[in-house]
Amino acid sequence: MSCYNFSIPNLGAAKIQSPVLLSKIDGDLVANYVQDDDLIIYNVNARPGEAISYKRENLIEKAGPREMIYFDPSKVHAGIVTCGGLCPGLNDVIRAIVMTLWYHYGVRRISGIRFGYKGFLPEYQYSTINLTPDVVTDIHRLGGTVLGSTRGGGDRVAEIVDSIERMNLSIVFTIGGDGTQKGALRIAEEIERRGIKTSVVGIPKTIDNDLSFIQKSFGFETAVSMAVEAVSGAHVEAHDSINGIGIVKLMGRESGFIAAYTALGTNDVNYVLIPEVPFEFEGENGLLNQLKKRLAARNHAVIVVAEGAGQELFSDSNLVDASGNKKFGDIGLFLKDKISAYFK
Template sequence: MSQIKYDFTVDNLGPCTVPSPIELSREHGNYRATYVKDSSFVRNQVNVFADDKADANDMTNLMEKAGPREKIYFNPSHVTAGICTCGGLCPGLNDVIRAVVRCLWNRYGVRRIKGIQFGYNGFFAEEGYDTIDLNPGNVDAIHKIGGSFLGTSRGGGDRTSEIVDSIERMGINAMFIIGGDGTQRGALDIANEVERRGLKIAVVGIPKTVDNDLQFIDRSFGFETAVQQATKAVNSCHMEAQSQINGIGLVKLMGRESGFIATAAAIASHEANFCLIPEVPFEMDGPNGFLAHLEARLARRGHAVIVVAEGAGQDLLASTNQTDASGNKKLADIGKFIKDRITEHFKEKNIPINLKYIDPSYEVRAAVTTANDSIYCERLGNNAVHAAMAGKTKIVIGLVHDKYVHIPITMATLKRNTVDPESSLWRDCLDATLQPVYMVNNINTVTEKLRIAASEANQKALARLEKVTKTK
């Protein structure tokens, strides 16, 4: 399998010659907050194995640190900033909007900040959405509510030329785009079109994916809040199941291609007996299938709790062959499928059960952030502003090994971050649930399927890398 060679080199609009209005220290050791230099980096690969060669000490492995620079590219009085939120709802959207506005206004003195309503669709005149003039006064309290103050929508990111036309008309030269994988690919197309036209506009992304499926970063904003809300649902389901004769609790959580929320909620709740995720295949029938293990669990303990990610077990269902406005494949309903199969199985066995099915997805998406998530959003927003003011472009802000860095969008969107079945995270989930490593009847078939899937994902990433490299 060919290895992907990453390039974390950050694009800049030009030399930084404007003194920053933020007064910080130029050196360490004087007990004052300092500027960050472009020569400060964080390693992508940090794991060390005795038989490995030394990690590369170049831009294939080094990520540029985020933070305020001593010299910036834009004169703050000349800046008009734009902010938009795209895709599905996620806890923390308002926290990020608030942080970007307050940092622009209070730290850099920027007074023209336009909120683009309803995602990329807000750029199109025929949609009829006016921009919102943002300032600390109208965003100060928005972190106390869920949703998006600016509204959000899917799609529209492929209308690149029209979006850049709109950005030009509004005089925006610092564009902040909050969204997931598809949104950030759209942001890259926008930045490339900006460059093709010879415009000096910084395009900075703040990655939003409640599924935590953006590669490289420690976690995405809103993920911690989602896990907390999901854990409450799992605990409630457990209480229902435990209180009934042969009680079964089934909770469906977000996770299209990545089962991080389901995995984390299973570990955090200490109450789940089965965790089903897209990355780990399972079968319903047979002596080592899921239903056989569920039946054994009921016979042994009298109740069971199942957590399933929405993208799990899609090979067991008929494909919808449809996509949403963002281009995401519409998933078949694994929750209803499992619910129906459990009901049928125990009816045939003449075993009475009491099954409760919960899908808290929209409640989770609209939740107000936890304190720690709110802190994370604040710091992401601040670092996005520092990056844009320093003329950084075509990047997203990410937390890597607990350090904030600039990640080129080309690298961040090559492929999705997924739960590795060989990882300590999944091992800990198995410890928490005590479920079998695989609930399948022929392990060789499954491992071969996983090898093929990993190879295909790698080939797709290599193909995309070649495409974006040519575009650049």
């Protein structure tokens, strides 16, 4: 069994009574505080007769309000930043943070950092947004992020921490994907090196659902529901043509969750190509030959392909985007050209 270290460092002993009033008595029909020794087993698989002992660092801390907290809410200045690509649910997350800090903990200074990590850098001169319940009350009805977002900037760690010091931020919430959280880790390490009492809280954002230790990331369901509509349209086009083939390329990076769940969400998909399962073009079991058989039998076909599928079919490229993510070859156009040439 793989062992992961789930330890979460803290800034010091929690000595302040939380303003969130909960119970410490089990069974009194009032929600209880979460204790620091309330832990969750990551791997729930078991075999009869198997004895397993767990180390503290290999167990996941349970989320929820503690009885004692570290920061004095009346003195807290919290910052929220959204980075990377847009994702459904970003404004919901911003709103939830603000409402929880304001109404549950009594925090009155909450700043929105505009346009990702670049909002920390003086050269861009982006002003912050004072976030209050009145400001965020309806933002969950809007797409995108009210704070704006950009890629890059997370490697300028010293300058970002300089800004955090100047703003006297107690807590920084970083909402973003892989590049954002790598930047957040570097920022946290620099904060620790300087001995600053600031907490960095990473909130993972991945529409692709490619994150271990959780069942579903925010934005994933919306992506699948929109993809199902696209597939439905592609099926109509393919079905109503002579030997029509519909190709729908979906996002997902190196994971095929959106593609696979889209196929499960509709009965119109005939072939699903995902990064986790290599596929062949040529030969008896190759995609082209299977398409030929499908068209002979049903006169149409629909292919759903994840953007990261079939990347081994392209020449290696070292190109990356501003967040450091590898740029993929366009598997959608690749399939279109290969299939068109085969049936020409």
